[in-house]
Amino acid sequence: MTGVVTILALSFFGLLLLGMPLAFVLGLTSLVVFLFQGNIPLDIIPQRMILGSESFALMAVPFFILAGNLMNTGGITKRIVIFANVLMGRLRGGLALADVAASMIFAGVSGSAVADATGVGSVLIPAMKKEGYHADFAAGLTAAASVCGPLIPPSIPMVVYGIIAEVSIGAMFLAGAIPGFMLGFGLMGLAYYYSVKRDYPRYGTSSLRQIWREFLRASLALIMPGIILGGIFSGIFTVTESAAVAVVYSLMLSVFIYKEIHLGDILPILKQSAIDTAVVMFIIAVAALFGWMMAITRLPQLVTQWMFSLHLGALAMLMILNVFLLIVGCFMEAISAMIILIPLLLVPCQALGIDRIHLGAVIVFNLMLGLLTPPVGLCLYITGRIADVSLEEVSKAAFPFLLVGIGVLILITIFPALTVWLPRAWLG
Amino acid sequence: MVACLAGIIIFGMVALMFTSVIMRYMVNSPLTWSDQLSTWMFVWTTYLGMTVAYRQGIHIRVDILTRRLPSRSRLVVECLVDVLVGVFLVVFIYYGQKIAVRALNQVYGSLELPPSVIYSAAPISGAIVFLFLLDNLRHHLGALVSPKARGDAR
Numbered sequence: 001m002t003g004v005v006t007i008l009a010l011s012f013f014g015l016l017l018l019g020m021p022l023a024f025v026l027g028l029t030s031l032v033v034f035l036f037q038g039n040i041p042l043d044i045i046p047q048r049m050i051l052g053s054e055s056f057a058l059m060a061v062p063f064f065i066l067a068g069n070l071m072n073t074g075g076i077t078k079r080i081v082i083f084a085n086v087l088m089g090r091l092r093g094g095l096a097l098a099d100v101a102a103s104m105i106f107a108g109v110s111g112s113a114v115a116d117a118t119g120v121g122s123v124l125i126p127a128m129k130k131e132g133y134h135a136d137f138a139a140g141l142t143a144a145a146s147v148c149g150p151l152i153p154p155s156i157p158m159v160v161y162g163i164i165a166e167v168s169i170g171a172m173f174l175a176g177a178i179p180g181f182m183l184g185f186g187l188m189g190l191a192y193y194y195s196v197k198r199d200y201p202r203y204g205t206s207s208l209r210q211i212w213r214e215f216l217r218a219s220l221a222l223i224m225p226g227i228i229l230g231g232i233f234s235g236i237f238t239v240t241e242s243a244a245v246a247v248v249y250s251l252m253l254s255v256f257i258y259k260e261i262h263l264g265d266i267l268p269i270l271k272q273s274a275i276d277t278a279v280v281m282f283i284i285a286v287a288a289l290f291g292w293m294m295a296i297t298r299l300p301q302l303v304t305q306w307m308f309s310l311h312l313g314a315l316a317m318l319m320i321l322n323v324f325l326l327i328v329g330c331f332m333e334a335i336s337a338m339i340i341l342i343p344l345l346l347v348p349c350q351a352l353g354i355d356r357i358h359l360g361a362v363i364v365f366n367l368m369l370g371l372l373t374p375p376v377g378l379c380l381y382i383t384g385r386i387a388d389v390s391l392e393e394v395s396k397a398a399f400p401f402l403l404v405g406i407g408v409l410i411l412i413t414i415f416p417a418l419t420v421w422l423p424r425a426w427l428g
Numbered sequence: 429m430v431a432c433l434a435g436i437i438i439f440g441m442v443a444l445m446f447t448s449v450i451m452r453y454m455v456n457s458p459l460t461w462s463d464q465l466s467t468w469m470f471v472w473t474t475y476l477g478m479t480v481a482y483r484q485g486i487h488i489r490v491d492i493l494t495r496r497l498p499s500r501s502r503l504v505v506e507c508l509v510d511v512l513v514g515v516f517l518v519v520f521i522y523y524g525q526k527i528a529v530r531a532l533n534q535v536y537g538s539l540e541l542p543p544s545v546i547y548s549a550a551p552i553s554g555a556i557v558f559l560f561l562l563d564n565l566r567h568h569l570g571a572l573v574s575p576k577a578r579g580d581a582r
Contacts, residue, residue: 019494020509021487023478028516046524046550053474054546056467059445062438237449244445270435278434278477279486285474333488375492 004297007036022336026286030293037296045289052288053281056240057169060111060159062277063243067250068115069269069276071106074254074261076221077119080105083218086211089203093195095131096141097188098203099124103145104184107152108225109246111159113371116149117142117379118386125386131201137194139387140397143379144187147368147405151180153229157368159239160284160335161360164342169239170232171423175361178422179412186404194400220253233426280335287339294343304348314352318359318413321345322366326406329370333378337367361419365409372402430556434476441466441473464537471546475553483560503572510565517558524550 011032015025027045034040071077084098084105091097102120110116121142128138150157153173162169194200206214215222227249231242254261261269294300307317328337342363349359371379374395384394412418448462481487494505528547536543 015512016490017493018505018509018512019489019491020513021482021489023487024513024516027520028512031516031519042519042523043527046520046547047527049520050471050475050524050546050550053471054467055470056463059441059466059470062470062473063442063445066438066442236453241445241449244442245449247442248446266439267432267435270439271431272435274434274438274473274477275431275480275484275486277438278474279481279488281470281474282478282481283488331490331492336488 004033004036005299005302008033008294008297008299022333023283023286026283026290026340030286030289033293033297040296044292048289048292049285053285055163056238057159057163058281058284060154060169060240060243061156061280062273063240063247064111064154064156065115065276066270066273067243067246068110068112068119069273070247070250070254070261071109071221072115072119072122073265073269074250075258076224076250076253077102077106078123079218079221079258081120081123083214083222085203086206086214090205091192091195092202093192093200094203095124095128096133096137096191096195096200099128099138099142100145100148100184100188100191103142104148104152104181105222105225107148107150107180109154109228109250110149111154111156111243113146113149113368113379114382117146117382120146121383121386125383129387131203133200134198134397135387136389136393136397137198139380139383139389139394140399140401141187141191142386143372143377143383143394143398144401144405145184146379146383147371148180148184150368151176151183151365153177153180154232154239154243155364156280157334157338157364158360160338161342161364164339165346165356165360167356167360168423168427171357171427172360172364173229173232173239174423174426175357175419176364178418179361179365179408182408182411182418183405186408187401190400190404220257224249283336284339287336290340291343300344300347303344304351307348308351314349314354315414317349317352318354318362321349322362322409322413325363325366326369326373329367330373331376332370333376334364334367334370337370338363355416355420357420357423358416362409362413365405365412369402369405369409372398372405430476431480434473434480437469437473437476441469444469461538464539468539468546472549475549479553479556479560482557500572503568506568507565507572510561510568514558514561514565517554517561521551521554521558524548524554 008029011029012025015028031045034042081102084102088094088097088101099120103116106116106120125138125142129135153176155173155176158172158176159169162172228242228246231237231245232239371377374380374391380391380394380398384391444462444466448459452458494502524547528544528551531542531544531547534542
């Protein structure tokens with residue numbers, strides 16, 4: 001048995017370091033292990049891979065990606081940002097606070113940090129630079145605020161966790177809500193502190209009447225989170241259907257009401273969304289094969305035995321897991337990391353009495369912080385490119401905000417109630 | 429063109445899903461086959477989109493090690509990776525068509541169609557990627573033998 005595990009590890013890490021695309025690494029490693037075992041029909045390979053992508057729940061992924069792309073090109077994001085500006089403008093560092101607020105509102109529709117960073121960043125970073133904010137500060141803050149995207153429901157990584165760990169996706173959405181708001185308000189606090197210290201400008205006071213006017217102007221965009229989340233949690237539609245409704249709603253709004261998308265622009269958006277989807281989904285599909293392969297090598301049981309041999313309590317185990325995942329998150333994209341690690345972690349963590357919902361919220365929160373750490377911090381690349389600053393500069397500027405994130409992570413690790421209370425109270 | 433097709437299928441999925449919600453609540457006659465159909469369309473978008481992502485070289489990978497290699501050894505590694513992926517694709521295509529053909533006379537799910545409809549995505553997408561892969565390999569090998577062309581091979 002240890003022979004198989006050695007072959008598995010050698011093949012996986014060897015191929016990964018050769019720079020082979022991860023999906024093919026997973027596929028080839030499975031093939032190598034099957035050949036080594038000798039008695040497994042290779043029909044399993046295409047069969048598991050195809051059935052791995054045949055999932056109704058996972059269809060929420062392309063829909064949320066498409067909705068995010070439509071909101072960003074269709075003027076919906078812009079209106080949310082303007083509303084956040086007039087709301088926060090009277091405070092020192094008004095644009096910085098608006099940046100976080102807009103990200104949090106946007107998070108109520110979108111499930112991905114990348115869409116959040118691109119949409120909010122492309123409007124607010126240039127505006128902040130013009131008002132005299134440091135470019136690296138603008139980029140670092142926007143990147144950190146975009147992490148609210150996959151925490152405040154809905155959330156693509158929570159969908160993926162829910163499916164792998166067989167937990168209700170609605171419950172996982174609710175589990176991310178309180179941590180997401182904690183992160184958002186924490187970031188606002190730190191941004192305000194920096195704004196006072198560095199004397200960043202107010203955006204200009206706006207009268208209540210102005211706020212009301214901008215609210216009305218953005219109202220059709222602002223009710224989107226209500227429609228989507230209300231629909232899911234009242235049981236009117238499934239998560240997947242709610243994502244489809246989000247697409248249809250943002251399409252209608254941008255084509256017929258805001259008139260910022262013409263019919264000819266839709267095909268490129270669809271194409272881009274299809275490619276973005278395929279990159280994520282192909283890995284998920286091959287991971288179904290990989291997971292099946294790991295199960296027959298009994299690797300999860302080995303990990304369980306090893307973790308028990310350490311004689312640690314649940315909290316100590318979660319803390320060690322956090323350090324490990326923070327390191328993994330520096331080098332690996334979050335969804336891929338989840339797909340490989342969750343099947344290995346579920347059994348031992350459950351045996352230690354760690355709630356699946358709590359575990360999922362900690363894992364997702366942790367890996368989302370990986371979006372803020374070089375060398376593979378996707379959000380740093382995006383906002384750094386918009387602000388025209390180097391990866392080093394953004395990473396440094398984002399670091400204090402990353403610490404806020406780590407602080408919240410420690411809190412939700414120690415106090416499970418922060419994650420499990422809301423889903424229990426709501427869904428029973 | 430493949431990307432267009434995948435994009436249009438996504439649009440079809442949205443339309444289908446939205447129609448099914450409307451039918452359930454407003455017309456009160458839920459569609460029984462729509463979930464199954466859209467899931468199958470989803471399989472095809474994934475595998476068609478995957479070929480385009482391969483062509484554009486945007487599949488997620490770890491390149492912290494290979495990025496640091498001198499260009500000649502990096503090309504050798506690229507060729508090796510191409511060959512290994514090629515081996516996997518051959519398995520994927522061959523056994524994919526095998527299960528697709530074998531399942532032709534089964535029926536599956538609420539559509540009562542053979543699962544070959546989705547299994548056939550394996551050999552078809554596999555073959556498309558294989559063609560792209562041969563093209564990549566040709567570039568990499570070409571760059572390896574003639575140092576002049578090395579600049580324009582990626």
